[in-house]
Amino acid sequence: MLEHIQDRRLEKKRKRISIPEYAMALAHVASLRSEDPFRKVGAVAIDFDNRVIGTAYNGLAPGYDAGEEFWLDRDDRQKYMLHAEVNLCSLFTRGTVKLVACTTKPCTSCAQMLCAYGIKEIYYRDDYDQSEADKICRLYGMELRQLTHYPHIEYPEVEGGGEAED
Numbered sequence: 182m183l184e185h186i187q188d189r190r191l192e193k194k195r196k197r198i199s200i201p202e203y204a205m206a207l208a209h210v211a212s213l214r215s216e217d218p219f220r221k222v223g224a225v226a227i228d229f230d231n232r233v234i235g236t237a238y239n240g241l242a243p244g245y246d247a248g249e250e251f252w253l254d255r256d257d258r259q260k261y262m263l264h265a266e267v268n269l270c271s272l273f274t275r276g277t278v279k280l281v282a283c284t285t286k287p288c289t290s291c292a293q294m295l296c297a298y299g300i301k302e303i304y305y306r307d308d309y310d311q312s313e314a315d316k317i318c319r320l321y322g323m324e325l326r327q328l329t330h331y332p333h334i335e336y337p338e339v340e341g342g343g344e345a346e347d
């Protein structure tokens with residue numbers, strides 16, 4: 182009987198998406214807000230009570246209005262772009278966030294920053310082969326996992342990802 186109840190509980194649990202899946206779905210939606218025509222990245226922070234602390238995406242500093250020509254030079258614009266993780270970390274203080282989900286694997290610099298903020302788990306959707314995040318996370322004991330299965334919201338007017346760069 183007890184076994185039966187436990188089975189039913191497990192069944193119920195499976196009908197609910199996990200916290201990382203929830204975070205990645207939100208990160209995907211956040212990425213759609215990015216104005217970067219080449220690569221749209223979204224990120225989400227979850228605290229130790231599984232509450233959403235915030236969402237962010239890559240872009241220019243708030244208040245700066247770039248003209249059309251700004252986006253033409255893909256290489257030149259990169260140094261001005263604030264990565265989604267940078268914008269995300271501006272929303273909380275160190276030690277208050279457990280999990281971060283990013284639509285792209287954090288770059289080396291962002292992996293260092295997430296470490297400095299005391300993040301325990303990082304989930305990413307798209308790989309980024311120029312990143313040293315794997316080594317950084319292994320050394321400092323942070324979990325880094327790819328997660329591609331999550332509730333997708335189809336929105337063809339805006340393309341979410343892009344090919345790896347910078």
Ligand SMILES: [Zn+2]
Pocket residue numbers: 264265266287288289290291292
């Ligand atoms: Zn970065």
